[in-house]
Structures are given as C-alpha cells and as structure tokens.
Amino acid sequence: MSPMKVGIIGAGATGLAAAYTLVKAGHEATVYEGDPFVGGQASTFDVGGARLEKGYHHLFTSDRDMVDLIHELGLGPKLAWIESKVGIFHGGKIYNFVSPTDLLRFTPLSPVDRLRMGLAILYLQRYKEWQKLERFTAAEWIRKYAGKGAYDVVWGPLLRGKFGAYYDKVGMPWFWGKIHTRFASRGKGMQKERLGYPMGSFAEVFETLAERIVERGGEVNLSTPVRAITVEEGRATGLEARSAWGSTILRPFDAVLATTPSYVLPRLVSGLPQDYLEKLQGVKYLAAVLMVLVLKEPLSRLYWLNIADRSIPFVGLIEHTNYIESSHYGGKHILYISNYLGEDSPLFHMKDSQLLEEYIPHLKKVNPRFDPSWIEEWYYHRVEAAQPIAGANYSQHIPDHRTPVKGLYLANTTQIYPEDRGTSYSVRMGKRLAGMMMEDLG
Ligand SMILES: Cc1cc2nc3c(=O)[nH]c(=O)nc-3n(C[C@H](O)[C@H](O)[C@H](O)COP(=O)(O)OP(=O)(O)OC[C@H]3O[C@@H](n4cnc5c(N)ncnc54)[C@H](O)[C@@H]3O)c2cc1C
Incomplete structure (x- = not known):
C-alpha cells in the first residue's frame, strides 16, 4: 500500500x-x-x-x-501524581469536599440531605448505563434523586456558574461523567484523589x-x-x-x-x-475566561475551590501552587480565577482590567486577609470554544x-x-x- x-x-x-x-x-x-x-x-x-x-x-x-x-x-x-485539595465555598465558609467524611461534615445540608446526596453520588459512581440518563437534564435528575437541598446548596449554584444561561439545559450524562472520572482517580477506600501533572x-x-x-x-x-x-x-x-x-x-x-x-x-x-x-x-460553546494572579501570599490552602455562591461573579478559584510547589515558579503563588461565559454575560464583554476590578472585592470573601497589594502580576486569557454544551439526548x-x-x-x-x-x-x-x-x- x-x-x-x-x-x-x-x-x-x-x-x-x-x-x-x-x-x-x-x-x-x-x-x-x-x-x-x-x-x-x-x-x-x-x-x-x-x-x-x-x-x-x-x-x-x-x-x-x-x-x-x-x-x-x-x-x-x-509525570507527578499529587494528592488534590478540593473544597467548596458556601455561605461565607470554605468546606473540604474530597472524601465521604467531608460530605458527612458538610453542615449547610441537613443530615437527611447529606445522606441523600451521598447515596446519589454512590449510585452514579456504580451506574454504567449512561444512555438511560440521556433524557434527563442534570438539573432535573439532581433535583429528583439527590434532592432539592443538594441542588439548591451545591449543584445548582455550580451548574449556574459553569454553564450560565444554559445551566438547566446540560444533559445528565455530563454530570454522570464528572462523578465517574473524579472517583476513578481515587485510591483504595476512595479517600484520596491524585491528580497528574507533567x-x-x-x-x-x-x-x-x-x-x-x-x-x-x-x-x-x-x-x-x-x-x-x-x-x-x-x-x-x-x-x-x-x-x-x-x-x-x-x-x-x-x-x-x-x-x-x-x-x-x-x-x-x-x-x-x-x-x-x-x-x-x-x-453552543462557552469561552473559558481566565484571570491569572501572581500573589505574594497564598489565598487559601486548597488547589480547587468551587464557588457555590452566585453572588460571587466567578465559578472557581484554582490555586495552582497549592498543587505544584511554588518553588517551581520562582516562589510565586499562582491563582486562576475561572469562568465559562457566553456572549449573554456582561463579564464576557468586560475589558481585562475592568474584570479584575470586578473580581477583587470577592477575593476578600474567601480570605478576609486578602489585600489587592498582594497582586504582583496578573494575566488575562480567553479560550474560545472551550466548553461545548451537551444537552439532553x-x-x-x-x-x-x-x-x-x-x-x-x-x-x-x-x-x-x-x-x-x-x-x-x-x-x-x-x-x-x-x-x-x-x-x-x-
Ligand atoms: C480552561 C480549560 C481547562 C482545561 N482543563 C483540562 C484539564 O485539567 N485536563 C485535561 O485533560 N483537559 C483540560 N482541558 C481540555 C483540553 O485542553 C482540551 O480538551 C484539548 O486540549 C482539546 O484539544 P483539541 O486538539 O481537540 O482542540 P484545540 O486544543 O482547540 O486545538 C485545535 C487547534 O486548531 C487550530 N485551528 C483552528 N482553526 C484553524 C485553522 N483554520 N487553521 C489552522 N489551525 C486552526 C487552533 O488554533 C487550535 O490550536 C481544559 C480546557 C480548558 C479551556
């Protein structure tokens, strides 16, 4: 041939x-x-x-x-495999959100809601026939099976943050896939999650x-x-x-x-x-809009902080140097402020400096000690067509x-x-x- x-x-x-x-x-x-x-x-x-x-x-x-x-x-x-530190920000507080024990300690949900949410997660980890979930949107399924509490406090704000106007359109297989991959990345006992970085x-x-x-x-x-x-x-x-x-x-x-x-x-x-x-x-696609701050001090102790609070105009704080040691970056502390945005969002149209001004007051909510003088450098990146929206069916x-x-x-x-x-x-x-x-x- x-x-x-x-x-x-x-x-x-x-x-x-x-x-x-x-x-x-x-x-x-x-x-x-x-x-x-x-x-x-x-x-x-x-x-x-x-x-x-x-x-x-x-x-x-x-x-x-x-x-x-x-x-x-x-x-x-x-290729380094490093234990991840994941949390969720809700009601002005940071909660660890990695292990089943963290879920049991997640007091913003009632004990019954915590149990229901835990059972729904366990079910999705084991469930293989994602095709049968296709007819549901993630929002519908979560409300119905994980409960209104889990939806209102945790998943709803995260869906709104990640998908904006499309928050109730995303198909359930997306959510199923997220739960699967995350749990596949855990060691025995499902306590530890390790993430790889070249x-x-x-x-x-x-x-x-x-x-x-x-x-x-x-x-x-x-x-x-x-x-x-x-x-x-x-x-x-x-x-x-x-x-x-x-x-x-x-x-x-x-x-x-x-x-x-x-x-x-x-x-x-x-x-x-x-x-x-x-x-x-x-x-439909959303663009990833990323503000990267180089800070004098760490903002938090976590690598990945999901923001389940829609009064805050971003969906995630990813502090890279709480994952890969800051010594690799000249001792600097590096924080991504992450958003996925469509043209319908006013944040999408903001100039980089305007967006930074918009974000800064909210960083203080996560760490009251934070001061804008901690920012030594900042960078703005926009990745077009970063997140396709996969709806029901x-x-x-x-x-x-x-x-x-x-x-x-x-x-x-x-x-x-x-x-x-x-x-x-x-x-x-x-x-x-x-x-x-x-x-x-x-
Ligand atoms: C914010 C963010 C975080 C992510 N986090 C992770 C993560 O933690 N782990 C992970 O594994 N993945 C992650 N991803 C996803 C991962 O980066 C992508 O899935 C993957 O890189 C997509 O590769 P691709 O080749 O399909 O598309 P792309 O990387 O988009 O490559 C397509 C290329 O085509 C080029 N192109 C387009 N039009 C033309 C043209 N007319 N002529 C010539 N060239 C053209 C573009 O310039 C581009 O380089 C993340 C993505 C984003 C945006």
Missing part, C-alpha cells in the same frame, strides 16, 4: 495525536496550525520563570491515553509530540492558518493555507482532518448538506467524524461524549480518527 497523504488542520491534542499515529504507520501527515505554537487549549504562557497552562490543567488516573502517550514520549519520569507543562508534552512527528517525516507548520478545503466532485482534494510569510500554500491531500471548532468548518468548505450543517451550527445531535464530503473528517470536543472534554479524550479521538482514515483509504 502506498503511503497516504493527510492534511490536518490544528496542532492541538487531537490533530497531533492523529498525525503521530499516521506517521508511525508509515503515512505522510502535514499539520497546519494558525497559532505560532502547538497545544491549542492546553498551551502555556511564561510566569515565574516557568511555563504554565493558560487555563489550569491536570490529569485523572483514568486518563489512560494521555498518560500512555506521556510515557511513550519518554516524559514518564516527569512537570514542565502540558505544552512540553505536545511540543515533544510535534518533534516526534517531524522526526518520522511529518510536518508541523505553525502560524499557517488554513483558509479553505478544496473539494472536487464531492471529495476533499487538498488544503489552501496562508504561510507565516503571507504567501498562499496549495497542497493536494488524499484525506483532510479538521480539528477546529464545529462552527469553523462551514467557513472552510462549502456545499455541506443542511442536516450536517445544522449539527455543526446547533452546538445529545447523542442524536453529534456530527459524524466522517463528514458528507468524502475524505473530509471532523474531530473536536463536541464529539467527545458522554465524557466531558479533556486532553486524554482528544488524544484517544485523534488516534481513532487516524485509524478510521487508514481503514477508509486503505
């Missing part, structure tokens, strides 16, 4: 995993990335003399595809992956946005891209894989049939990987289901798509 030539749009986890699988099998993979760096949503910026993800990243022990990849790339010794950053993993692709004869072209997918007689025949120097690149390919958000695909290729277009345009709305244009494939986070997006699922999907293309063209 002669090697097939595949053009790949996007050098995130999906595109690079697909390219790597193809070149390992002896095929030719050419990746085009619009940004000047690889890693997409898992890319980094420099802080405290080290690299840090623009949006917090870690791995669960269940993230096998990513863990295996890290080992295969020879980066295994750099010391040196996720970007280092994806850069090493790109190097291995190139070593095996593949290409990874940065700052090279794809402008169009060429189609002849209903078949994808190549790509048109703009090079880093502004010239037009036209390359023929046997197959094309797009790893862009769904709404980008119709801009690159015309003539997609209406039912496929509806699936691409029907999925979502499986019927997922666009196929094989698009109606022959030889054109789509792989993005809207097709990861019932799990929520994550680098490991993207790597798994990239590998699967490479296999699909080899099967179709082989």
Whole structure:
C-alpha cells in the first residue's frame, strides 16, 4: 500500500495525536496550525520563570491515553501524581469536599440531605448505563434523586456558574461523567484523589509530540492558518493555507482532518448538506475566561475551590501552587480565577482590567486577609470554544467524524461524549480518527 497523504488542520491534542499515529504507520501527515505554537487549549504562557497552562490543567488516573502517550514520549519520569485539595465555598465558609467524611461534615445540608446526596453520588459512581440518563437534564435528575437541598446548596449554584444561561439545559450524562472520572482517580477506600501533572507543562508534552512527528517525516507548520478545503466532485482534494510569510500554500491531500471548532468548518468548505450543517451550527460553546494572579501570599490552602455562591461573579478559584510547589515558579503563588461565559454575560464583554476590578472585592470573601497589594502580576486569557454544551439526548445531535464530503473528517470536543472534554479524550479521538482514515483509504 502506498503511503497516504493527510492534511490536518490544528496542532492541538487531537490533530497531533492523529498525525503521530499516521506517521508511525508509515503515512505522510502535514499539520497546519494558525497559532505560532502547538497545544491549542492546553498551551502555556511564561510566569515565574516557568511555563504554565493558560487555563489550569491536570490529569485523572483514568486518563489512560494521555498518560500512555506521556510515557511513550519518554516524559514518564516527569509525570507527578499529587494528592488534590478540593473544597467548596458556601455561605461565607470554605468546606473540604474530597472524601465521604467531608460530605458527612458538610453542615449547610441537613443530615437527611447529606445522606441523600451521598447515596446519589454512590449510585452514579456504580451506574454504567449512561444512555438511560440521556433524557434527563442534570438539573432535573439532581433535583429528583439527590434532592432539592443538594441542588439548591451545591449543584445548582455550580451548574449556574459553569454553564450560565444554559445551566438547566446540560444533559445528565455530563454530570454522570464528572462523578465517574473524579472517583476513578481515587485510591483504595476512595479517600484520596491524585491528580497528574507533567512537570514542565502540558505544552512540553505536545511540543515533544510535534518533534516526534517531524522526526518520522511529518510536518508541523505553525502560524499557517488554513483558509479553505478544496473539494472536487464531492471529495476533499487538498488544503489552501496562508504561510507565516503571507504567501498562499496549495497542497493536494488524499484525506483532510479538521480539528477546529464545529462552527469553523462551514467557513472552510462549502456545499455541506443542511442536516450536517445544522449539527455543526446547533452546538453552543462557552469561552473559558481566565484571570491569572501572581500573589505574594497564598489565598487559601486548597488547589480547587468551587464557588457555590452566585453572588460571587466567578465559578472557581484554582490555586495552582497549592498543587505544584511554588518553588517551581520562582516562589510565586499562582491563582486562576475561572469562568465559562457566553456572549449573554456582561463579564464576557468586560475589558481585562475592568474584570479584575470586578473580581477583587470577592477575593476578600474567601480570605478576609486578602489585600489587592498582594497582586504582583496578573494575566488575562480567553479560550474560545472551550466548553461545548451537551444537552439532553445529545447523542442524536453529534456530527459524524466522517463528514458528507468524502475524505473530509471532523474531530473536536463536541464529539467527545458522554465524557466531558479533556486532553486524554482528544488524544484517544485523534488516534481513532487516524485509524478510521487508514481503514477508509486503505
Ligand atoms: C480552561 C480549560 C481547562 C482545561 N482543563 C483540562 C484539564 O485539567 N485536563 C485535561 O485533560 N483537559 C483540560 N482541558 C481540555 C483540553 O485542553 C482540551 O480538551 C484539548 O486540549 C482539546 O484539544 P483539541 O486538539 O481537540 O482542540 P484545540 O486544543 O482547540 O486545538 C485545535 C487547534 O486548531 C487550530 N485551528 C483552528 N482553526 C484553524 C485553522 N483554520 N487553521 C489552522 N489551525 C486552526 C487552533 O488554533 C487550535 O490550536 C481544559 C480546557 C480548558 C479551556
């Protein structure tokens, strides 16, 4: 069999995993990335003399595809597994929220509500037939089975924080998936949760992956946005891209894989049939809006603090240096203030400095000692199309990987289901798509 030539749009986890699988099998993979760096949503910026993800990243022990990849790339010794410290902020207080004992001590809920919530969590951990949960939204199911108390105090505010106007639209499999992955990441006795971090950053993993692709004869072209997918007689025949120097690149390919958000695909290729277009345009995304503060002192003792209080304008405080030691970042304390926002939110439209002003008074609620003078530096990142919204019966709305244009494939986070997006699922999907293309063209 002669090697097939595949053009790949996007050098995130999906595109690079697909390219790597193809070149390992002896095929030719050419990746085009619009940004000047690889890693997409898992890319980094420099802080405290080290690299840090623009949006917090870690791995669960269940993230096998990513863990295996890290080992295969020879980066295994750099993968640290560290006990997580997770809490919830409610009624002006921080509560630990990791173990069953923490739930028993969660006094904002009555003992009956605590028991009910604990039983619902236990049930979901063991329940395997997520398809049967598809007809429920998460809000409906939680109210009905975990109880109104658990919904009003814990999950409701978190759903509102994470999904904004879509809080009551998110399908139950999303919630089921969250409970499963978190509990799969625990040791015996379910007391301890360990989270994995590639010391040196996720970007280092994806850069090493790109190097291995190139070593095996593949290409990874940065700052090279794809402008169009060429189609002849209903078949994808190549790509048109703009090079880093502004010239037009036209390359023929046997197959094309797009790893862009769904709404980008119709801009690159015309003539997609209406039912496929509806699936691409029907999925709503939220942007991740992240304010990263470099502080003189730690804000809290926790890594991950869920904010179950909707008078506070953010949904999570992720204090990276309560997970990875601050010595790796020149002794600085690093805090992400996290939000997922749609255009309907006024916060989405705020200028970075305005948003910081909006957030600052609320940090004092979490730690009354906090003073704005603690802020030494701050950074603002916005990751577009960060969180797709999977509503009830979502499986019927997922666009196929094989698009109606022959030889054109789509792989993005809207097709990861019932799990929520994550680098490991993207790597798994990239590998699967490479296999699909080899099967179709082989
Ligand atoms: C805030 C946040 C926190 C997260 N936390 C975690 C975590 O803790 N653990 C975890 O495993 N995952 C986490 N994720 C999810 C993870 O980062 C993503 O699921 C994964 O990186 C998606 O990879 P992808 O390749 O599918 O998409 P992307 O990373 O979006 O890659 C797509 C690439 O395509 C490029 N592109 C788009 N259009 C074009 C074009 N026309 N031409 C050329 N290139 C183009 C983009 O620039 C981009 O680089 C998080 C994500 C966010 C936003």
